[in-house]
């Protein structure tokens with residue numbers, strides 16, 4: 001099955017969306033409640049931030065994981081040799097945020113988190129009974145009042161030609177969290193791996209919202225909802241001189257939420273961050 005582009009206003013939206021998640025790990029929403037104007041303004045304002053020296057004053061805190069992560073310390077995807085060609089900023093409502101960008105980004109954080117709770121309700125509603133029986137509490141409840149949901153603003157700089165051989169914007173990886181909510185970026189490049197191992201572009205029309213499953217939902221659903229590998233490929237030709245900005249919201253339950261017999265959110269996250277080399 002292909003990734004479905006679902007109209008959020010459609011009466012069967014929930015069913016179609018969850019079916020797409022189940023079969024591909026991804027679903028795409030159009031006509032959704034997140035205003036494109038807000039997304040575009042964030043892209044513009046944070047591009048300015050990444051172009052300024054101010055970012056170096058907000059360098060990330062290794063314990064709290066908030067703040068600015070430079071290209072030099074950017075993540076290395078599990079099983080890969082090179083660092084990704086990206087810099088990013090981690091926004092948590094309790095964390096450091098550049099003063100002039102605070103109101104806007106927290107407005108987005110709140111709106112996207114509210115929509116996310118609704119999407120988790122859809123996932124719950126269309127989980128077979130034997131799967132929902134595994135959820136330790138309602139999925140939407142797992143993220144209620146959580147301090148752990150992470151909004152990452154990513155900047156993939158133009159390619160200089162001096163990149164390490166084999167380095168890419170984002171090497172193939174799976175997300176760690178429950179669900180990821182990602183507005184289409186300003187440039188293409190996002191791909192998902194299909195069951196036969198081949199890679200296809202994720203439908204990313206500007207204005208649409210891409211949602212994918214992370215490992216925590218896979219864990220909580222006993223594998224029913226697969227977290228699929230995705231990546232961001234390097235542009236070529238003229239596009240390689242352009243920056244790409246993207247804005248994933250990674251939904252994380254509260255620390256103590258039980259995901260499975262093996263893991264709480266906290267124990268699971270710690271294990272995964274160590275693998276990424278950022279903890």
Ligand SMILES: O=C(O)CCC(=O)C(=O)O
Pocket residue numbers: 152154170175182185190230231232246247248
């Ligand atoms: O930039 C994108 O489009 C995707 C980013 C991503 O997959 C991630 O940060 O986990």
Ligand SMILES: [Fe+2]
Pocket residue numbers: 173174175230
């Ligand atoms: Fe990802």
